[in-house]
Amino acid sequence: MSIFPKVIVLATSRHSHGGISSVVMAHEQTDEWRDHGCKWIATHRSGSKLTKLIYFFGGMARYLWYLPWCDTVHAHIGEAPSAIRKRLFMKLAKLTGKKTIVHLHAFDMASTVDGAYGDVYKSLFSDADKVVVLSEFWKKEVNKRLHMDNKAAVLYNPCPPAVSRQLPPLEKEKWIISAGVVNGRKGYADLIRAFAMIAPSHPDWKVIFAGSGEIDKGKALAEELGVGSQIEFAGWVAGEDKDRLFRRASVLCLPSYAEGFPMAVIDAWAYGLPVVATPVGSLPDFVHDGEDILLFNPGDCPALASQLERMIDDRELRERIGAASRTLAQKTLDIHTIGRELGKIYDSLTLPSTHVLNK
Numbered sequence: 300m301s302i303f304p305k306v307i308v309l310a311t312s313r314h315s316h317g318g319i320s321s322v323v324m325a326h327e328q329t330d331e332w333r334d335h336g337c338k339w340i341a342t343h344r345s346g347s348k349l350t351k352l353i354y355f356f357g358g359m360a361r362y363l364w365y366l367p368w369c370d371t372v373h374a375h376i377g378e379a380p381s382a383i384r385k386r387l388f389m390k391l392a393k394l395t396g397k398k399t400i401v402h403l404h405a406f407d408m409a410s411t412v413d414g415a416y417g418d419v420y421k422s423l424f425s426d427a428d429k430v431v432v433l434s435e436f437w438k439k440e441v442n443k444r445l446h447m448d449n450k451a452a453v454l455y456n457p458c459p460p461a462v463s464r465q466l467p468p469l470e471k472e473k474w475i476i477s478a479g480v481v482n483g484r485k486g487y488a489d490l491i492r493a494f495a496m497i498a499p500s501h502p503d504w505k506v507i508f509a510g511s512g513e514i515d516k517g518k519a520l521a522e523e524l525g526v527g528s529q530i531e532f533a534g535w536v537a538g539e540d541k542d543r544l545f546r547r548a549s550v551l552c553l554p555s556y557a558e559g560f561p562m563a564v565i566d567a568w569a570y571g572l573p574v575v576a577t578p579v580g581s582l583p584d585f586v587h588d589g590e591d592i593l594l595f596n597p598g599d600c601p602a603l604a605s606q607l608e609r610m611i612d613d614r615e616l617r618e619r620i621g622a623a624s625r626t627l628a629q630k631t632l633d634i635h636t637i638g639r640e641l642g643k644i645y646d647s648l649t650l651p652s653t654h655v656l657n658k
Contacts, residue, residue: 303368304338312341329638434581457637481512486554568628
């Protein structure tokens with residue numbers, strides 16, 4: 300096998316906290332990643348300005364070394380800073396005749412194509428040979444604004460296998476977990492307010508936030524509402540710590556105002572963990588309220604409190620929704636199924652069309 304990659308994958312570092320790094324780490328586990336000679340080059344890492352600069356210039360140096368030998372450059376982009384960083388990399392790819400893929404993970408079209416940096420996104424999409432989006436919803440949104448025609452392709456975020464799938468189940472705790480960055484878009488304050496409405500009736504239940512961000516503000520709000528003893532901020536969790544948390548929790552709640560395709564929900568499905576969430580981003584493409592998820596509108600704290608109480612009071616409901624979501628994870632979003640779809644996208648750019656059709 301060649302020491303030079305055939306596909307350069309540009310994304311944030313695996314040490315960054317967020318969905319994009321989780322998606323790329325999942326892709327790394329597939330046969331297609333190896334078969335197509337993929338190499339992940341980190342162009343960003345969460346941290347200080349100095350850390351970000353080091354990763355940017357270090358990533359550029361590695362990119363320039365490998366670029367002459369590759370066939371395809373696959374750039375994962377999210378919000379405006381990510382798109383701005385990637386534009387230079389992608390311009391270099393086009394100048395050297397490489398095939399390019401822009402993989403959009405943005406959570407809100409108003410902050411991307413329609414926002415202040417709309418020209419950056421439009422330039423990236425226009426130059427790309429393929430634009431990958433997270434669901435049919437996002438494909439419609441992109442086509443409506445940019446008329447991508449056949450350039451846009453849907454690739455769902457993969458559901459990596461739960462670390463503990465082959466292990467005996469752990470005893471469930473009365474925990475509602477919320478995984479992801481603790482900020483306003485994720486609706487953490489709504490979850491605290493909603494739980495405070497029902498906490499007196501359920502003193503043995505608690506909410507655990509697994510993520511970095513506005514932790515001090517969250518703790519202050521919990522104390523103000525009198526639920527400080529039932530709200531815990533665990534910080535960012537990964538590996539075995541994350542595995543234990545998801546195995547022992549009873550419910551996952553994601554009260555977001557906007558999402559692309561939330562990896563926290565996909566992770567929960569991998570563990571058969573029932574989910575309470577808002578119908579944002581790609582979720583409406585997959586879920587049915589009351590069957591494989593419980594839904595509520597963003598910002599509606601009384602509705603969220605009601606849905607949480609339904610989960611708390613009805614163990615049979617939790618088990619039924621958890622089983623349905625696990626089925627969804629193991630079929631539609633199975634990591635190897637998604638890997639094969641990504642392989643087809645790579646092949647469509649570099650192989651004769653008849654070969655791709657016959658695969």
